[in-house]
Amino acid sequence: MNTGIPLEYFLVMATLMFFAGVYGFITRKNLITILMSVELMLNAVNIMLLAFNRYLYPNQLEGHFFALFVIAVAASEAAVAIAIIINIYRSFHSIDVEKTDEMKY
Amino acid sequence: MTGNQIMFIVFSAMIVIFSILTVTSRRILRAATFLLFVLISTSGLYFMLNFQFLAAVQLTLYAGGIVVLIIFSILLTSHIDEKFESAALLKKVYGAIASILGAVLVINTLINYTFVPSTEAAKDINMNLIGNSLISWGEQGYALPFELISILLLAAMIAAIVVAKKIKTN
Numbered sequence: 001m002n003t004g005i006p007l008e009y010f011l012v013m014a015t016l017m018f019f020a021g022v023y024g025f026i027t028r029k030n031l032i033t034i035l036m037s038v039e040l041m042l043n044a045v046n047i048m049l050l051a052f053n054r055y056l057y058p059n060q061l062e063g064h065f066f067a068l069f070v071i072a073v074a075a076s077e078a079a080v081a082i083a084i085i086i087n088i089y090r091s092f093h094s095i096d097v098e099k100t101d102e103m104k105y
Numbered sequence: 106m107t108g109n110q111i112m113f114i115v116f117s118a119m120i121v122i123f124s125i126l127t128v129t130s131r132r133i134l135r136a137a138t139f140l141l142f143v144l145i146s147t148s149g150l151y152f153m154l155n156f157q158f159l160a161a162v163q164l165t166l167y168a169g170g171i172v173v174l175i176i177f178s179i180l181l182t183s184h185i186d187e188k189f190e191s192a193a194l195l196k197k198v199y200g201a202i203a204s205i206l207g208a209v210l211v212i213n214t215l216i217n218y219t220f221v222p223s224t225e226a227a228k229d230i231n232m233n234l235i236g237n238s239l240i241s242w243g244e245q246g247y248a249l250p251f252e253l254i255s256i257l258l259l260a261a262m263i264a265a266i267v268v269a270k271k272i273k274t275n
Contacts, residue, residue: 024128026200058227076261
């Protein structure tokens, strides 16, 4: 192996990053910060995929391509989400999730 | 302690500390800057794992694209020196309980499972191999997901334009 680091260290670090994202997703109220938490979670999963690819199946590229597709999906998700956020800001003059409750009930 | 291990410690400490700061900082522009640091250290980890292409994609697409997009939308929608009010205590407690319980569960599972690292020689990843894999099918070919992603990107582009367009009112 090229690095002197056990696989578990990568996995534990990515887990902490993922659950930091979960905490932000639950507690934040601003739509843009919620989007940032989602990006954190996607990145943590990418780190896990690449570490598995490198340590367990180094002669295949499944993890590499899966991470590539995850990055593409994350990019398009961010573009659409920001378009929706800007549209919400136009109609409510706020992007607080507590104030955009017109379709709630 | 080898240089590799020192680099790993620096990158992972940066990732964990700045991701916690990203979700707890009360100034939104600072949260975006901390997110940028997290993404840059992630790309450092990809370089350590020898995935040079993905590390470059991470730097250009995330650090260069998504963070800039997020910062622009922050500038469009909120005042820079505005400070969020702190989230309700009950919500914070529930969030902390959910995330800490989840983290403990996952880390416990990960540590109790014995992974068997492969001893096979690592495949040399170059641009030639990546490009050929993306347009071939059969064994080690990814033509179908590649086409799906291209349709998804086109749909996302059209959707972003249509949604953000100003609706004309008479």
